[in-house]
Amino acid sequence: MDFTLKIWRQKNSGEKGKFVNYKVGNVSSDSSFLEMLDVLNEELILKNEEPVAFDHDCREGICGCCSLYINGRPHGPDELITVCQLHMRKFKDGDSIVIEPWRARPFPVIKDLIVDRTAFDKILMEGGFVSVNTGNAPDAHAVPVPKQNADLAFDAAACIGCGACVAACKNASAMLFVSAKVSQFALLPQGRVEAKERVRAMVAKMDELGFGSCSNTGACEAECPKGISLTNIARINREFIKAGSA
Template sequence: MVQQFKKKSNMENSINLTLKVWRQNGPKEKGRFETYQVSNISTDSSFLEMLDVLNEQLINEGKEPVAFDHDCREGICGMCSLYINGHPHGPDDRVTTCQLHMRNFNDGDTITIEPWRSAGFPVIKDLIVDRQAFDKIIAAGGYVSVNTGGVPDANAMPISKADADEAMDAASCIGCGACVAACKNGSAMLFVSAKVSQLALLPQGKVEAARRAKNMVSKMDELGFGNCTNTGACEVECPKGISLANIARLNREFIKAKAQD
Protein backbone atom coordinates (compact mmCIF):
# COMPACT_ATOMS: atom_id res chain seq x y z
CA MET A 1 0.00 0.00 0.00
CA VAL A 2 2.74 2.38 1.01
CA GLN A 3 4.66 1.45 -2.09
CA GLN A 4 1.62 2.01 -4.25
CA PHE A 5 1.05 5.39 -2.69
CA LYS A 6 4.66 6.35 -3.24
CA LYS A 7 4.47 5.24 -6.83
CA LYS A 8 1.39 7.34 -7.38
CA SER A 9 2.86 10.44 -5.78
CA ASN A 10 5.98 10.01 -7.89
CA MET A 11 3.71 10.13 -10.92
CA GLU A 12 2.55 13.59 -9.93
CA ASN A 13 3.36 15.61 -12.91
CA SER A 14 2.72 18.89 -14.54
CA ILE A 15 1.62 19.35 -18.12
CA ASN A 16 1.39 22.13 -20.69
CA LEU A 17 -1.77 22.50 -22.72
CA THR A 18 -3.30 24.40 -25.59
CA LEU A 19 -6.92 25.39 -24.93
CA LYS A 20 -9.44 26.23 -27.60
CA VAL A 21 -12.19 28.00 -25.67
CA TRP A 22 -15.55 29.25 -26.92
CA ARG A 23 -15.91 32.97 -26.19
CA GLN A 24 -19.19 34.78 -26.62
CA ASN A 25 -19.92 38.19 -25.11
CA GLY A 26 -23.66 37.79 -24.77
CA PRO A 27 -26.71 35.77 -25.82
CA LYS A 28 -27.18 37.69 -29.08
CA GLU A 29 -23.50 38.15 -29.88
CA LYS A 30 -21.59 36.02 -32.35
CA GLY A 31 -19.18 33.65 -30.64
CA ARG A 32 -15.72 32.46 -31.68
CA PHE A 33 -12.93 30.20 -30.45
CA GLU A 34 -9.91 31.74 -28.72
CA THR A 35 -6.71 29.79 -28.25
CA TYR A 36 -4.77 29.99 -24.97
CA GLN A 37 -1.66 28.32 -23.60
CA VAL A 38 -1.48 27.15 -19.99
CA SER A 39 1.65 25.64 -18.48
CA ASN A 40 2.68 23.78 -15.35
CA ILE A 41 -0.78 22.37 -14.73
CA SER A 42 -0.65 19.70 -12.04
CA THR A 43 -2.14 16.41 -13.23
CA ASP A 44 -3.70 16.16 -9.76
CA SER A 45 -5.74 19.32 -10.28
CA SER A 46 -9.30 19.30 -11.49
CA PHE A 47 -10.45 20.64 -14.83
CA LEU A 48 -12.03 23.68 -13.17
CA GLU A 49 -8.84 24.38 -11.22
CA MET A 50 -7.02 24.35 -14.54
CA LEU A 51 -9.55 26.93 -15.82
CA ASP A 52 -8.95 28.98 -12.64
CA VAL A 53 -5.26 29.06 -13.57
CA LEU A 54 -6.19 30.21 -17.07
CA ASN A 55 -8.45 32.95 -15.67
CA GLU A 56 -5.75 34.20 -13.27
CA GLN A 57 -3.45 34.40 -16.24
CA LEU A 58 -6.03 36.30 -18.31
CA ILE A 59 -6.73 38.74 -15.46
CA ASN A 60 -2.99 39.39 -15.06
CA GLU A 61 -2.80 40.10 -18.77
CA GLY A 62 -5.67 42.56 -18.40
CA LYS A 63 -8.04 40.37 -20.39
CA GLU A 64 -11.54 39.25 -19.55
CA PRO A 65 -11.64 35.87 -17.77
CA VAL A 66 -13.61 32.95 -19.26
CA ALA A 67 -17.11 32.69 -17.78
CA PHE A 68 -18.10 29.17 -16.73
CA ASP A 69 -20.63 27.70 -14.30
CA HIS A 70 -19.54 25.98 -11.09
CA ASP A 71 -20.64 25.72 -7.50
CA CYS A 72 -19.97 22.79 -5.15
CA ARG A 73 -17.03 21.33 -7.07
CA GLU A 74 -17.88 18.02 -5.43
CA GLY A 75 -19.87 16.51 -8.30
CA ILE A 76 -23.26 16.81 -6.64
CA CYS A 77 -24.77 20.21 -7.42
CA GLY A 78 -25.13 19.89 -11.19
CA MET A 79 -23.87 23.40 -11.83
CA CYS A 80 -20.74 22.71 -13.86
CA SER A 81 -21.12 21.84 -17.50
CA LEU A 82 -18.64 22.18 -20.42
CA TYR A 83 -18.42 20.10 -23.57
CA ILE A 84 -14.82 18.90 -23.62
CA ASN A 85 -13.22 17.19 -26.64
CA GLY A 86 -16.50 15.80 -27.91
CA HIS A 87 -17.98 14.78 -24.54
CA PRO A 88 -20.22 16.55 -22.03
CA HIS A 89 -18.15 16.66 -18.81
CA GLY A 90 -15.09 15.46 -20.73
CA PRO A 91 -13.67 12.06 -21.65
CA ASP A 92 -13.79 10.36 -18.22
CA ASP A 93 -16.77 8.16 -17.30
CA ARG A 94 -19.36 8.98 -14.64
CA VAL A 95 -17.82 12.24 -13.48
CA THR A 96 -18.83 15.87 -13.70
CA THR A 97 -16.38 18.43 -15.07
CA CYS A 98 -15.41 19.51 -11.55
CA GLN A 99 -14.40 15.93 -10.76
CA LEU A 100 -12.54 15.45 -14.04
CA HIS A 101 -8.84 15.45 -13.29
CA MET A 102 -6.05 16.65 -15.49
CA ARG A 103 -4.38 13.22 -15.33
CA ASN A 104 -6.83 12.31 -18.09
CA PHE A 105 -4.85 14.52 -20.44
CA ASN A 106 -1.33 14.38 -21.79
CA ASP A 107 1.38 16.98 -22.02
CA GLY A 108 1.01 18.98 -25.22
CA ASP A 109 -2.69 18.13 -25.72
CA THR A 110 -5.08 20.57 -27.35
CA ILE A 111 -8.39 20.68 -25.49
CA THR A 112 -11.53 22.08 -27.10
CA ILE A 113 -13.98 23.54 -24.58
CA GLU A 114 -17.52 24.45 -25.68
CA PRO A 115 -20.82 25.28 -24.02
CA TRP A 116 -23.78 22.85 -24.12
CA ARG A 117 -25.33 23.20 -27.57
CA SER A 118 -29.10 22.93 -27.72
CA ALA A 119 -32.01 25.18 -28.60
CA GLY A 120 -33.34 24.55 -25.08
CA PHE A 121 -30.12 25.87 -23.50
CA PRO A 122 -29.18 29.22 -25.10
CA VAL A 123 -25.69 30.56 -24.39
CA ILE A 124 -25.62 33.44 -21.87
CA LYS A 125 -21.90 34.15 -22.00
CA ASP A 126 -18.81 32.15 -23.01
CA LEU A 127 -19.35 28.66 -21.58
CA ILE A 128 -22.44 29.47 -19.51
CA VAL A 129 -25.82 28.37 -20.84
CA ASP A 130 -29.29 29.16 -19.54
CA ARG A 131 -30.67 25.97 -17.99
CA GLN A 132 -33.80 27.53 -16.52
CA ALA A 133 -35.82 25.30 -18.84
CA PHE A 134 -35.07 22.42 -16.44
CA ASP A 135 -36.42 24.46 -13.51
CA LYS A 136 -39.59 25.15 -15.51
CA ILE A 137 -40.04 21.43 -16.18
CA ILE A 138 -39.63 20.69 -12.45
CA ALA A 139 -42.10 23.47 -11.61
CA ALA A 140 -44.61 21.79 -13.94
CA GLY A 141 -44.87 18.73 -11.71
CA GLY A 142 -41.55 17.39 -10.41
CA TYR A 143 -42.64 17.49 -6.78
CA VAL A 144 -45.07 15.96 -4.30
CA SER A 145 -47.87 18.32 -3.27
CA VAL A 146 -49.91 15.91 -1.15
CA ASN A 147 -49.83 16.56 2.56
CA THR A 148 -47.80 13.71 3.93
CA GLY A 149 -48.42 14.67 7.56
CA GLY A 150 -45.88 14.28 10.32
CA VAL A 151 -42.86 12.03 10.19
CA PRO A 152 -44.23 8.49 9.95
CA ASP A 153 -42.79 5.47 11.68
CA ALA A 154 -39.92 4.08 9.60
CA ASN A 155 -41.69 0.79 8.95
CA ALA A 156 -45.24 2.10 8.55
CA MET A 157 -44.97 2.24 4.78
CA PRO A 158 -43.26 -0.85 3.38
CA ILE A 159 -41.27 -0.19 0.20
CA SER A 160 -39.42 -2.99 -1.54
CA LYS A 161 -35.65 -2.76 -1.64
CA ALA A 162 -35.73 -2.96 -5.44
CA ASP A 163 -38.09 0.02 -5.73
CA ALA A 164 -36.17 2.02 -3.15
CA ASP A 165 -32.91 1.35 -5.02
CA GLU A 166 -34.38 2.32 -8.39
CA ALA A 167 -35.93 5.48 -6.98
CA MET A 168 -32.61 6.38 -5.36
CA ASP A 169 -30.73 5.77 -8.61
CA ALA A 170 -33.18 8.02 -10.48
CA ALA A 171 -32.90 10.64 -7.73
CA SER A 172 -29.14 10.83 -8.23
CA CYS A 173 -29.81 12.96 -11.34
CA ILE A 174 -28.24 16.34 -10.62
CA GLY A 175 -29.99 18.12 -13.51
CA CYS A 176 -26.75 19.26 -15.15
CA GLY A 177 -28.10 18.88 -18.70
CA ALA A 178 -25.35 16.62 -20.05
CA CYS A 179 -28.10 14.38 -21.50
CA VAL A 180 -29.43 17.24 -23.61
CA ALA A 181 -25.90 18.25 -24.60
CA ALA A 182 -25.06 14.70 -25.74
CA CYS A 183 -28.34 14.08 -27.57
CA LYS A 184 -28.38 14.54 -31.34
CA ASN A 185 -32.01 15.63 -30.93
CA GLY A 186 -31.48 17.99 -27.98
CA SER A 187 -33.96 15.86 -26.05
CA ALA A 188 -34.48 16.22 -22.31
CA MET A 189 -36.12 12.81 -21.90
CA LEU A 190 -33.44 11.32 -19.63
CA PHE A 191 -33.73 14.23 -17.20
CA VAL A 192 -37.54 14.26 -17.22
CA SER A 193 -37.70 10.48 -16.90
CA ALA A 194 -35.37 10.50 -13.89
CA LYS A 195 -37.48 13.15 -12.18
CA VAL A 196 -40.72 11.31 -12.95
CA SER A 197 -39.25 7.95 -11.90
CA GLN A 198 -37.84 9.00 -8.54
CA LEU A 199 -41.39 9.90 -7.45
CA ALA A 200 -43.46 7.38 -9.43
CA LEU A 201 -41.65 4.50 -7.72
CA LEU A 202 -42.54 5.61 -4.18
CA PRO A 203 -45.96 5.63 -2.49
CA GLN A 204 -45.98 9.38 -1.75
CA GLY A 205 -45.21 10.17 -5.37
CA LYS A 206 -47.62 7.68 -6.93
CA VAL A 207 -50.63 9.82 -5.93
CA GLU A 208 -49.81 12.45 -8.54
CA ALA A 209 -47.94 10.22 -10.98
CA ALA A 210 -50.37 10.63 -13.89
CA ARG A 211 -50.66 14.41 -13.65
CA ARG A 212 -46.91 14.74 -13.16
CA ALA A 213 -46.01 12.71 -16.27
CA LYS A 214 -48.45 14.65 -18.44
CA ASN A 215 -47.48 18.10 -17.19
CA MET A 216 -43.72 17.56 -17.27
CA VAL A 217 -43.76 16.06 -20.78
CA SER A 218 -46.03 18.83 -22.01
CA LYS A 219 -43.69 21.48 -20.56
CA MET A 220 -40.65 19.71 -22.03
CA ASP A 221 -42.28 19.73 -25.50
CA GLU A 222 -43.36 23.35 -25.12
CA LEU A 223 -39.82 24.48 -24.26
CA GLY A 224 -38.50 23.14 -27.58
CA PHE A 225 -36.57 20.06 -26.49
CA GLY A 226 -36.36 17.35 -29.15
CA ASN A 227 -37.93 13.90 -29.38
CA CYS A 228 -36.10 10.90 -27.96
CA THR A 229 -34.92 8.39 -30.58
CA ASN A 230 -33.50 5.93 -28.05
CA THR A 231 -29.89 6.23 -29.22
CA GLY A 232 -28.68 6.08 -25.62
CA ALA A 233 -25.93 8.73 -25.92
CA CYS A 234 -27.46 10.48 -22.87
CA GLU A 235 -27.04 7.40 -20.70
CA VAL A 236 -23.41 6.93 -21.78
CA GLU A 237 -22.48 10.55 -21.04
CA CYS A 238 -24.58 11.03 -17.88
CA PRO A 239 -22.20 11.71 -14.96
CA LYS A 240 -24.61 9.87 -12.67
CA GLY A 241 -25.29 6.88 -14.92
CA ILE A 242 -29.05 7.47 -15.15
CA SER A 243 -30.47 4.51 -17.07
CA LEU A 244 -32.60 4.48 -20.23
CA ALA A 245 -34.97 2.22 -18.27
CA ASN A 246 -36.25 5.47 -16.75
CA ILE A 247 -37.28 6.69 -20.21
CA ALA A 248 -39.26 3.47 -20.71
CA ARG A 249 -40.94 4.14 -17.36
CA LEU A 250 -41.76 7.73 -18.37
CA ASN A 251 -43.26 6.49 -21.66
CA ARG A 252 -45.30 3.95 -19.69
CA GLU A 253 -46.51 6.53 -17.16
CA PHE A 254 -47.36 9.04 -19.88
CA ILE A 255 -49.26 6.57 -22.10
CA LYS A 256 -51.13 5.22 -19.06
CA ALA A 257 -52.04 8.74 -17.92
CA LYS A 258 -53.23 9.80 -21.37
CA ALA A 259 -55.28 6.62 -21.77
CA GLN A 260 -57.16 7.54 -18.59
CA ASP A 261 -58.08 11.02 -19.82
Protein backbone atom coordinates in the same frame (compact mmCIF):
# COMPACT_ATOMS: atom_id res chain seq x y z
CA MET B 1 1.84 19.76 -18.45
CA ASP B 2 1.11 22.22 -21.29
CA PHE B 3 -2.09 22.52 -23.23
CA THR B 4 -3.57 24.45 -26.11
CA LEU B 5 -7.15 25.40 -25.37
CA LYS B 6 -9.72 26.34 -27.96
CA ILE B 7 -12.48 28.01 -25.96
CA TRP B 8 -15.85 29.40 -26.99
CA ARG B 9 -16.02 33.08 -26.06
CA GLN B 10 -19.29 35.00 -26.18
CA LYS B 11 -19.83 38.33 -24.43
CA ASN B 12 -23.52 37.81 -23.72
CA SER B 13 -26.62 36.14 -25.09
CA GLY B 14 -27.16 38.94 -27.61
CA GLU B 15 -23.76 38.90 -29.25
CA LYS B 16 -22.13 36.40 -31.54
CA GLY B 17 -19.46 34.18 -30.11
CA LYS B 18 -16.28 32.69 -31.50
CA PHE B 19 -13.49 30.32 -30.60
CA VAL B 20 -10.31 31.76 -29.15
CA ASN B 21 -7.07 29.84 -28.69
CA TYR B 22 -5.11 29.99 -25.45
CA LYS B 23 -1.95 28.36 -24.18
CA VAL B 24 -1.69 27.22 -20.60
CA GLY B 25 1.46 25.81 -19.08
CA ASN B 26 2.83 24.26 -15.90
CA VAL B 27 -0.36 22.45 -15.02
CA SER B 28 -0.07 19.68 -12.45
CA SER B 29 -1.48 16.34 -13.57
CA ASP B 30 -3.24 16.17 -10.19
CA SER B 31 -5.13 19.39 -10.96
CA SER B 32 -8.76 19.19 -11.81
CA PHE B 33 -9.91 20.53 -15.15
CA LEU B 34 -11.47 23.56 -13.50
CA GLU B 35 -8.29 24.26 -11.55
CA MET B 36 -6.51 24.30 -14.90
CA LEU B 37 -9.04 26.91 -16.08
CA ASP B 38 -8.44 28.84 -12.84
CA VAL B 39 -4.77 29.03 -13.75
CA LEU B 40 -5.65 30.30 -17.22
CA ASN B 41 -8.01 32.91 -15.78
CA GLU B 42 -5.42 34.20 -13.33
CA GLU B 43 -3.06 34.71 -16.27
CA LEU B 44 -5.74 36.41 -18.36
CA ILE B 45 -6.63 38.83 -15.58
CA LEU B 46 -3.01 39.86 -15.14
CA LYS B 47 -2.74 40.37 -18.91
CA ASN B 48 -5.78 42.69 -18.79
CA GLU B 49 -7.90 40.21 -20.65
CA GLU B 50 -11.31 39.06 -19.60
CA PRO B 51 -11.34 35.72 -17.75
CA VAL B 52 -13.35 32.84 -19.16
CA ALA B 53 -16.76 32.53 -17.52
CA PHE B 54 -17.90 29.01 -16.65
CA ASP B 55 -20.42 27.61 -14.19
CA HIS B 56 -19.07 25.78 -11.16
CA ASP B 57 -19.78 25.64 -7.47
CA CYS B 58 -19.39 22.58 -5.27
CA ARG B 59 -16.41 21.17 -7.18
CA GLU B 60 -17.18 17.71 -5.87
CA GLY B 61 -19.52 16.48 -8.56
CA ILE B 62 -22.88 16.89 -6.90
CA CYS B 63 -24.29 20.40 -7.42
CA GLY B 64 -24.55 19.96 -11.17
CA CYS B 65 -23.31 23.46 -11.99
CA CYS B 66 -20.32 22.64 -14.11
CA SER B 67 -21.21 22.03 -17.71
CA LEU B 68 -18.42 21.98 -20.25
CA TYR B 69 -18.40 20.14 -23.55
CA ILE B 70 -14.80 19.01 -23.79
CA ASN B 71 -13.36 17.49 -26.94
CA GLY B 72 -16.79 16.45 -28.12
CA ARG B 73 -18.03 15.03 -24.83
CA PRO B 74 -20.09 16.53 -22.03
CA HIS B 75 -17.92 16.56 -18.89
CA GLY B 76 -14.94 15.40 -20.94
CA PRO B 77 -13.06 12.15 -21.46
CA ASP B 78 -13.85 10.12 -18.35
CA GLU B 79 -16.81 8.07 -17.20
CA LEU B 80 -19.24 8.85 -14.39
CA ILE B 81 -17.84 12.23 -13.44
CA THR B 82 -18.58 15.92 -13.82
CA VAL B 83 -16.02 18.39 -15.16
CA CYS B 84 -14.97 19.40 -11.67
CA GLN B 85 -13.95 15.78 -11.01
CA LEU B 86 -12.09 15.46 -14.29
CA HIS B 87 -8.36 15.50 -13.70
CA MET B 88 -5.65 16.60 -16.08
CA ARG B 89 -4.01 13.19 -15.84
CA LYS B 90 -6.71 12.08 -18.27
CA PHE B 91 -5.00 14.19 -20.96
CA LYS B 92 -1.62 13.94 -22.59
CA ASP B 93 0.98 16.66 -22.26
CA GLY B 94 0.68 19.01 -25.21
CA ASP B 95 -2.91 18.04 -26.01
CA SER B 96 -5.16 20.58 -27.60
CA ILE B 97 -8.55 20.74 -25.98
CA VAL B 98 -11.76 22.16 -27.44
CA ILE B 99 -14.13 23.57 -24.82
CA GLU B 100 -17.70 24.46 -25.78
CA PRO B 101 -20.88 25.28 -23.88
CA TRP B 102 -23.88 22.92 -23.86
CA ARG B 103 -25.71 23.40 -27.15
CA ALA B 104 -29.49 23.24 -27.15
CA ARG B 105 -32.22 25.67 -28.06
CA PRO B 106 -33.73 25.61 -24.55
CA PHE B 107 -30.22 26.26 -23.08
CA PRO B 108 -29.19 29.65 -24.52
CA VAL B 109 -25.65 30.84 -23.85
CA ILE B 110 -25.46 33.54 -21.16
CA LYS B 111 -21.76 34.20 -21.41
CA ASP B 112 -18.78 32.21 -22.71
CA LEU B 113 -19.33 28.68 -21.41
CA ILE B 114 -22.30 29.47 -19.17
CA VAL B 115 -25.74 28.46 -20.40
CA ASP B 116 -29.18 29.11 -18.98
CA ARG B 117 -30.66 25.85 -17.70
CA THR B 118 -33.77 27.26 -16.05
CA ALA B 119 -35.74 25.19 -18.57
CA PHE B 120 -35.10 22.20 -16.29
CA ASP B 121 -36.63 23.99 -13.32
CA LYS B 122 -39.64 24.95 -15.42
CA ILE B 123 -40.24 21.28 -16.16
CA LEU B 124 -39.87 20.31 -12.50
CA MET B 125 -42.29 23.05 -11.53
CA GLU B 126 -44.98 21.26 -13.51
CA GLY B 127 -44.93 18.10 -11.47
CA GLY B 128 -41.55 17.23 -10.05
CA PHE B 129 -42.96 16.96 -6.54
CA VAL B 130 -45.40 15.19 -4.28
CA SER B 131 -48.21 17.53 -3.25
CA VAL B 132 -47.68 17.33 0.47
CA ASN B 133 -47.63 20.34 2.74
CA THR B 134 -45.31 20.62 5.71
CA GLY B 135 -46.93 18.89 8.65
CA ASN B 136 -49.19 16.63 6.58
CA ALA B 137 -46.97 13.61 6.74
CA PRO B 138 -47.87 10.35 8.47
CA ASP B 139 -45.17 8.42 10.34
CA ALA B 140 -42.32 7.47 8.06
CA HIS B 141 -42.97 3.78 8.71
CA ALA B 142 -46.68 4.01 7.91
CA VAL B 143 -46.11 2.74 4.38
CA PRO B 144 -43.33 0.21 3.78
CA VAL B 145 -41.65 0.54 0.41
CA PRO B 146 -40.13 -2.55 -1.23
CA LYS B 147 -36.36 -2.22 -1.08
CA GLN B 148 -36.02 -2.83 -4.78
CA ASN B 149 -38.31 0.09 -5.59
CA ALA B 150 -36.64 2.34 -3.04
CA ASP B 151 -33.25 1.54 -4.55
CA LEU B 152 -34.44 2.16 -8.10
CA ALA B 153 -36.08 5.41 -6.98
CA PHE B 154 -32.79 6.46 -5.43
CA ASP B 155 -30.85 5.62 -8.57
CA ALA B 156 -33.21 7.83 -10.56
CA ALA B 157 -33.18 10.58 -7.94
CA ALA B 158 -29.38 10.70 -8.05
CA CYS B 159 -29.69 12.96 -11.12
CA ILE B 160 -27.87 16.25 -10.54
CA GLY B 161 -29.68 18.16 -13.29
CA CYS B 162 -26.47 19.20 -15.03
CA GLY B 163 -27.91 18.80 -18.52
CA ALA B 164 -25.19 16.54 -19.91
CA CYS B 165 -27.94 14.29 -21.29
CA VAL B 166 -29.33 17.15 -23.35
CA ALA B 167 -25.85 18.17 -24.41
CA ALA B 168 -24.96 14.65 -25.48
CA CYS B 169 -28.19 13.83 -27.29
CA LYS B 170 -28.13 14.42 -31.02
CA ASN B 171 -31.69 15.67 -30.66
CA ALA B 172 -31.04 17.79 -27.54
CA SER B 173 -33.70 15.72 -25.83
CA ALA B 174 -34.35 16.08 -22.11
CA MET B 175 -35.93 12.65 -21.80
CA LEU B 176 -33.33 11.18 -19.46
CA PHE B 177 -33.66 14.10 -17.05
CA VAL B 178 -37.45 14.14 -17.11
CA SER B 179 -37.74 10.37 -16.96
CA ALA B 180 -35.48 10.22 -13.92
CA LYS B 181 -37.78 12.52 -11.97
CA VAL B 182 -40.94 10.80 -13.21
CA SER B 183 -39.44 7.41 -12.35
CA GLN B 184 -38.39 8.39 -8.85
CA PHE B 185 -41.97 9.29 -7.96
CA ALA B 186 -43.61 6.55 -10.01
CA LEU B 187 -41.68 3.95 -8.04
CA LEU B 188 -42.74 5.20 -4.63
CA PRO B 189 -46.22 4.85 -3.14
CA GLN B 190 -46.08 8.51 -2.09
CA GLY B 191 -45.64 9.57 -5.70
CA ARG B 192 -48.14 7.20 -7.32
CA VAL B 193 -51.16 9.29 -6.36
CA GLU B 194 -50.31 12.02 -8.84
CA ALA B 195 -48.41 9.86 -11.32
CA LYS B 196 -50.69 10.50 -14.29
CA GLU B 197 -50.99 14.26 -13.94
CA ARG B 198 -47.27 14.46 -13.29
CA VAL B 199 -46.09 12.69 -16.41
CA ARG B 200 -48.58 14.49 -18.64
CA ALA B 201 -47.67 17.94 -17.32
CA MET B 202 -43.92 17.42 -17.32
CA VAL B 203 -43.83 15.97 -20.84
CA ALA B 204 -46.03 18.78 -22.14
CA LYS B 205 -43.67 21.36 -20.64
CA MET B 206 -40.61 19.58 -21.96
CA ASP B 207 -42.08 19.69 -25.47
CA GLU B 208 -43.18 23.29 -25.15
CA LEU B 209 -39.68 24.40 -24.17
CA GLY B 210 -38.28 23.03 -27.40
CA PHE B 211 -36.27 19.97 -26.38
CA GLY B 212 -35.97 17.32 -29.07
CA SER B 213 -37.50 13.89 -28.80
CA CYS B 214 -35.89 10.65 -27.77
CA SER B 215 -34.43 8.40 -30.46
CA ASN B 216 -33.27 5.78 -27.97
CA THR B 217 -29.68 6.26 -29.02
CA GLY B 218 -28.41 5.95 -25.46
CA ALA B 219 -25.89 8.78 -25.71
CA CYS B 220 -27.44 10.39 -22.62
CA GLU B 221 -26.89 7.33 -20.50
CA ALA B 222 -23.33 6.94 -21.77
CA GLU B 223 -22.43 10.52 -20.82
CA CYS B 224 -24.47 10.88 -17.63
CA PRO B 225 -22.11 11.64 -14.74
CA LYS B 226 -24.45 9.83 -12.35
CA GLY B 227 -25.14 6.79 -14.51
CA ILE B 228 -28.88 7.41 -14.79
CA SER B 229 -30.23 4.43 -16.69
CA LEU B 230 -32.16 4.29 -19.95
CA THR B 231 -34.66 2.06 -18.20
CA ASN B 232 -36.05 5.28 -16.78
CA ILE B 233 -36.96 6.34 -20.30
CA ALA B 234 -38.80 3.07 -20.84
CA ARG B 235 -40.59 3.76 -17.58
CA ILE B 236 -41.66 7.29 -18.53
CA ASN B 237 -42.98 5.93 -21.82
CA ARG B 238 -44.95 3.36 -19.90
CA GLU B 239 -46.22 5.95 -17.47
CA PHE B 240 -47.18 8.18 -20.37
CA ILE B 241 -49.16 5.41 -22.05
CA LYS B 242 -50.89 4.65 -18.76
CA ALA B 243 -51.70 8.32 -18.27
CA GLY B 244 -52.84 8.77 -21.86
CA SER B 245 -55.17 5.80 -21.90
CA ALA B 246 -56.95 6.84 -18.74
